[in-house]
Amino acid sequence: MHPVTAEVTERIIERSRETRAGYLAGVETARAAGTGRAKLSCANWAHAFAAESDADKKTLRDPTAPNIGIVSAYNDMLSAHQPLERFPAIIKAAAREMGAAAQFAGGVPAMCDGVTQGRPGMELSLFSRDVIAMATAVALTHDAFDAALLLGVCDKIVPGLTIGALAFGHLPVIFVPAGPMTSGISNGQKAKVRALYAQGQATREELLDSEMASYHGPGTCTFYGTANSNQMMMEMMGLHLPGSAFVHPNTPLRDALVAAASRRAVEIRDGTNAYAPMGQVVDEKSLVNALAGLLATGGSTNHTLHLIAMGRAAGVQLTWEDFDDLSRVTPLLARVYPNGTEDVNAFQAAGGMAFVVRQLLDAGLAHDDVMTVAGPGLRRYQTEPFLEDGKLTWREGPAASLNADILRPVDNPFHAQGGLRLLNGALGRAVMKTSAVKAQDLTVEAPAIVFEDQDALQAAYHRGELNRDFIAVVRFQGPRANGMPELHNLTPPLGVLLDKGFKVALVTDGRMSGASGKVPAAIHVTPEAADGGALAYVRNGDVIRVDALKGTLEIKVDEHELRARPRAACPPSGPGYGRELFGMMRRAASTADTGACSLFEAA
Template sequence: MHIVVEEVTARLEQRSQKRRQAYLARLQEAAERPARQHLGCSNLAHALAAQPEDARLIMKQGGAPHIAIISSYNDLLSAHQPLHDYPEQLKVALARVGATAQFAAGVPAMCDGITQGAPGMQLSLFSRDLIAQATAIGLTHAIFDGGLYLGVCDKIVPGLLIGALHFGHLPAVFVPAGPMRSGLANKDKAAVRQRFVSGAATRQELLAAEQAAYHEAGTCTFYGTANTNQLLMEAMGLHVPGSAFVHPHTPLRDALTAEAARLVARNSLKGERYLPVGRQVDARALVNAVVALLASGGSTNHTLHLPAIARAAGYELQWEDFAELSRVVPLLARVYPNGAADVNQFQAAGGPAWLLRELLGGGLLHADVPNAAAGGLAAYTQEAWLDQGRLSWRELPVQSAAPEILRNLAEPFSSEGGLRLLQGNLGRAIIKTSAMPASALRVRAQARVFDDEATVQQAYAANELQGDLILVVRFQGPRANGMPELHKLMPLLANLQQAGQRVALVTDGRLSGASGQVPAALHLTPEAALGGPLAWLQDGDWIELDAVQGILSVEQDVSEWAKRQPASVPKNTPAGYGLHLFAQQRRLVGPADQGATILEWED
């Protein structure tokens, strides 16, 4: 093992000892609870009422696993539309091994692509914790021996995993749907977006480009949060090996889905190999997830999601852990926005299996972690395929077939990972550097301060964003408005950058997982709504953003700000989007560096 990986893991375990012990005690208490056969007769009858007669008989006898299916299916999200038929497929596969299942809960799943730049985006991050709560509602009937979790996109998979970890005595297998086929290249789509915001492309041209990129069922093909989710599920051993990026509606995808059912039954308390998810997701699994995130140049959103997942499992994962690992984990993948390739090309070049094999070979991953497939993490370094119709796995070639997409550990794209921690008198923030040119790593310029995304767009349209500048967009944190993504700012900032201006973004909000070449200090904590320094910033203040040294500072004595009046949180909450229903979440949510979550174990 690499010494830094060992040290980070050891510190994570040490600082989390009390919390983790309390979590495991709750897990053990739940595992020892009487089985469903000890339910009252009326309670059990309700659970059996809608089941076929053969399933009723098996459930009453109590000797076989009974599995919960939790799904985020809807046909609004292209990535989740293929999940429509999965419950019946999984029930059939479970029946083959003598097990039963019930569809226990559907969880909400919103599309960030539809809500980008609209008020509905203010509910996106909060939906993660709501998904965890909805998962708990399905599992709380206390009749299940394991869970199959069907989901793909941004907040959905983290929410499902947080929910599953609150039922950590049950085994869990995550079941993805796979990406859509490649359409218009992501870089060409981005170019049309930039042309549109500058007035050089019509709305009809923009819509045509977007429809050519997002054109069928399946996950979007850029390497944003949704696809990073799938890679991390492989790195944490929560998938059937090799299932992350196989297309929907193919024989291989069907075989992988059936295998998920077999594995969760086998890993249940009534199966051959009891593996509760709360013990599976330990410090080693969490560190493996961070390493895979860094080596692949994955989504900044996971600096929120992984700490929240860790807290659900009794751990205190810190941004410092990400930063320390980033210094020793090399960047091995170039997938859009970190390169030209999409996830289908990434998969064809070797995909997650190649990446994990290289990292394991370099001692950068814990190999001996428990996982759904058994056999340690090495099981996830092989490629899934159908051998005469039978699901099998095979070794990948030693040399990369596409070195412009995937590199060997000895010849990385960069010696460091793609995320860094910024600190200074403005607070703490995360920056993604894997897609940035070296010339953009340091920016010193005067601030242009805005309180929302829309006014930035108006200033750009009025040609008011001139010269070098650091764009500050505040009151975008979880307490202010739910921490929406500010993806609509990227095309205009990219245009300014390409015009020769030195530009950067500083915000207590988020960006899409597809954030790229413009330096962006994200998730700034403390946020402006809680009296963070952003609330005192004014146009013209000089700011230094140095991603090399890890500095984010205003060049002014902050004590002089006592002469200023801090800006107030904008009170406008648009009607018709359901935002008022989430006022309690805004009041209770924790800081970004602790996962921006409302969910906690009781002390």
């Protein structure tokens, strides 16, 4: 192992010793209690399969026959989730081949950040993760299953499913993805039209034509944002079948992988030699593997929240310092839009996850000695699936990159360090995605212009007031203020100003998109303004310095003078769009650096 990876892993293990032991004790208690349906009364159990076919009823009344629970985030508004509509039938047919049954245990909500960007509904987005976790628990709490298959792909859905399923850590759990849509217009062309529209040089019709040519069919959006980062992490954590992440939907190979996940869930249930409970698959080492993959591929900053929350659900305590220390030794191996010009399909063609896994293991930057749903060892994930005479099998993935403009080996990376940096200073703690930021923009010192929301910044831009060097402070965007919406709509105007040669950066207690690009942004600032953070005291003209090279976030105002100022008042979260229903989650939310989660006791 690389000495830093080994040291960080060991300190996570030590830090988590008590909480992890408590979690595993609960897992063992649930396992020792035996299969749930064996404890159900005849009336209880009859309710559980009253609507099944006669053949499935015959299977299900046998207390030794396996039963697989399906939890799905299907809806046909999310392109990535629309293919999930077909999956339950495939899963059930494959289970029957194994002498087992599969039942649709429950659905979970799945909102599309792409639809709600810049809209009031985005204030529900982060906490939809916590709702999904609870909905997953509701689905599985019938205690009628030997294993579970989780169907979900996008931003908050996979972390929510993970958190919820970890409450049933005695069950084997396999994630079943849908895969990316085929490539549309080039990402460069899409970005160009967005920039033209931001400058008033393209019409709304032209912009819509461009967006529809990009987001054009079933499957995950092809840029490398949170959704595709989720899929990468599920591979690195051993919760997918190997190579499942980036196979297109509605293809024979994808259908074969769905069926194989069903069969594998039967094979790894309790009572078999291959038993692989989720609570053992997700541990300190597998979480470090997920983090290594995130850093090596320039993945989503949203996972500085989600990975911490997922870890807490398994009794593992991750910190932003762990992210930062591993980022300093994990080279950037991939450039996928917006960190590069090509999309996730080109990444897959260049070698994909099989290549990344091989490189990280060979360099000692990831752990091989982990349990996975495919069997012991992460090396299994340097293989890729294919069909041979219609039968699913796996072969070794490419040992060399097939396109060095997209994917590179550890000894010739795009950058010697990963794509995330922790910032500390008088303004608090923040994270910054550096993988797409030019070297000259990693340090910005300029006067602050303070905004209470993203709409105010947009309005100032359109009035022509921002053609200068400045640091945009967009505050009261944290989890306790308004649910921590993404501020992705700020990227086009700030990007235009950057292209004009101005020194521009963003400092916010909110989030940026998982596809954050070239604009330097200190995000997730904690303590947030609504919780007494220094951002609540910043005024227009205060000089702020964002320095990703030194890892600092400073304000050129004496701390006593800063805190002597009147504190800005947090605007109330607006009515409508369901926001009224999430007040308790905002009040219960933990800080960004502990996962911005409403489901756990305060750290």
